[in-house]
Amino acid sequence: MELQQMRYVVAVAETSNFTRAAEQCQVVQSALSHQIARLERELGAKLFERTSRRVRLTSAGEAFLPAARQALDAAERARAEVAAAAGEIRGRLAIGAIPTVVAVDLPAELKQFHLRHREVRISLRSGGSEELIERVQQGTLDVAFLGLPLGVRPKGVHGRELARGDLVAIVAPGHPLADREHVDLHQLSDEPFVDFPPRTAARAQTDEAFAAAGARREVAFEVTTVDFMARLIRQGLGVGMLPAAFVPDVPDLPVLRLRDAPARMEHLIWSRFPPSPAAAAFLSGLGISAA
Template identity: 35%
Template sequence: MQLQQLAYFVAVADTRHFTQAAETLGVAQPSLSKQIRALETELGAALFSRARGNITLTPAGEALLPLAKRILADADTARLEVQELAGLRRGRVRLGATPSLCAGLLADVLRRFHDAYPGIGLVVEEGGSHDLVRDLSRGLLDLALVILPLAGDAPLATTAILRERLVVASPAGGTGQARPPRRPYVRIEDLRNRPLVMFRSGYDLREATINACRQAGFEPRFAVEGGEMDAVLRFVEAGLGIAVVPSMVLAGRPRLRGTPLAVDDTAGRSRDHPPGPSGLLRTVALAHRKDVAPTHAARAFQATLEAFLVEATRTGGLPAGVESLVRP
């Protein structure tokens, strides 16, 4: 089995067309077909069904595809790492991040890293935590900023870096259904019968909100669903409904207000800690695969991120509702 054969296989799997795959790779179509046949002979199973001119993956092909993509990604990472060790001032960091971080403090961290390492390429993938964990496990990312706890049993190492407050976003001065209760916080129960603007599948906030509502004994009602972070916030601004979001995404959006989302804490009953509402928080961690050591560029990015959080904590530069977990 050769890397070239796997690359040919992935190209055909992505295009579902041998001629288009050959053109994309810049090789002759007969040569590509020959290598695919050699790979199938090596594995002892057909990878594509060619019935009636339609190219589809066989069960063996479906099983091989994610593994082939991961092998090719690891080989590319190894190539870049050796180039770094050979003294070339270049490399790459493929970083995944949740939309709240992309819309918040990540830009400042990326700018600091780029200034310090101008030869290192930056590739940023924005997505929900579940999607990022999947891509990281497949070798498509070097690092990812994800929400703890991780879903499933992905073999990832994590370092908690910050904690952010969840709020209910509503139009500033909104009326009717979009207006939250007149208190300094909102309970999950207050979302009953209120129209919600909901993220697409794959966002941890979607699952967290739905599960919290069900635990409170009701099914949430959606006004709109399926959006990314920017779309969700814009829909809330337009008065379509309210949404549960991290507080940091409301910075620079004067048309929105955020009311802390809280749960009743009935555990504390001492004089110093009376029972009452406590804010809902979530923890963000930097993750990488356990079976592959981070590249020099990835380690440099982690050091830059942690130094930024330490400095921002000292100078008061973190967004409202965000607490760094990185200690000096």
């Protein structure tokens, strides 16, 4: 069993297509197919079901894929550790972040990190805090920036609180409340809301605040990005809630301070296991020791 064969399996699993997988791996399709067939003979099991229309993992393939990814990650980690012993940081750095990170200027940090460590391959995934926590626990992300309600601490990871602050309400220009400096949640309870999906940390902090205030609201529009939220609010379709520190990113929308504002914390988390050289270097650049 060879690492290259595992790379081919992972590529086919990710693309669901032998041709695209071969292009991604920069080999001819016949060579990729031959190596996968050779691996299947060695394993005594088919890894893929092939039809004229689709390629999908068999049950054996689904069992093999996580182990193959772990083996490839371990091999890359071994190369990175050897390079680090010689004073060179290389390998990969996989970062996760919620869309409303404000405690750190993440694009600027990534630029500086890239300039210092050009041999590191950086990837960034945006998502909800729960998904990002799970990915750090699984090892598919090295670090992640989260937004959580006060008092919530991610489990199964190391972390540090970066900042905390209140949420504010965002309304459309010309909204009847747009000229108000302060409102309370009861004054907003009859408004349709634009918010993140249920069972996300971003949604929970607002839901909990309305429940604590004894107010009810209707979330008419569920979105996953701040940009789409702002576009819907701009059209007068609903009211939204965003961190106060984030509102300069939507300067054309009136901001209402809340007397009973929901609060949230931003966290940076990383794995409980020793970080890769690239992850350790990134944390160090933020003034954090992962030891």
